Amino acid sequence: MVLSGIHPFPGSPDLGRLIQDRLKIVNQQFPALAPDTLDDFRIVADELSTIARICQTTINRLPAQSETYTAVEAFKDTERALDWAGCMNFTMNVTSSTNRSSPSCGQSRPITFSTHHSFPRARPACYRSTRSVYIGCPEDSIQ
């Protein structure tokens, strides 16, 4: 965390700036660009919790992965994890809200369709889509 009045070098692990940027993005969703209701306030608090949780996870993970690590690595790792969490949070929220308009089988079970080539019977667990994706095959495992 960089103290106010002190300007960090470009590329330095400025956690304070990172948190400010994340909160700015959260605030942009509110009409007055700042929390107005208790629910808004909760959304900001949740974001702060997510940031704190991800920072703690990174701090615990890095020493387990390697003996040498720096604040720069921790910062980059945290930034990547926050980006991923943001994308997950956004896509999962939207997808669950659009499930109602998706085709479904049963009362609320959405279904979707695909095409795939047939496989030799000797490899029944294998599945290959028309885009040549191999999933579920031990010998053809993907990255």
Add this chain to the structure above:
Amino acid sequence: MQDFLKSLGMHLGKNAEEAKAGKAMRTKFTSTSPRLEWTLHLTGKKSRKLHEQVNFVIFDLQALRQTPETTVFRVMDVLRFLETSKQTHLIPTEYQQWARNCDEYVIMGRGIEKGIVQITSWSELRWTPIINDTFCRAYTLSLYERFQHERMGGIIQTECGQACEMVVSTARIMAGQKTEDIEFVQHLVHLILKPGLRFWGIQVSEDDAEIVKECDELLGDGLAARMSQISV
């Protein structure tokens, strides 16, 4: 995150990239679409192009979401995320459009087979009552729709009861081993009728809402007959 988006972009443009490179590519994803007619058309097209058996697969999205190590994304949601985070440049615009056309959902992970509800081969589906020659021959679905719109494709004029029989029997073939699951067949019927009966080259005097009602009644009669057999 950047790696994920790069991989997704590569997957969305896989067909174009493969054509350019002249060799097959592997990605981490499996493409699916909630549009029945779109996937059905693609299944037929692939079958003709590859001269081998191609299957039409139905996935249960909820089962996939509940499967550990499997993740499902609606590509449109990822594209919306890219818009809000001003990163749309990470996936080429044309690839984005292709994904939007079929409302693509991508599956990644290992337990994909746990989400499969039914697999039906194109050879079984090709001769179902709703599939017509123009649908099979049109290179793209939009071309087929244009043919139908301009009345260049064949149109069958029939009665409501006959049309409903055609739709319900197709849905039953599609449902395969789940043909006894009336609710599931009913959903397939609704999805077949989503683009309208006219889309399949079938014309009746009744409107689509009436056709849906008649199909539901037809399926309901089947259920009632089965129930009476059970009680006997």
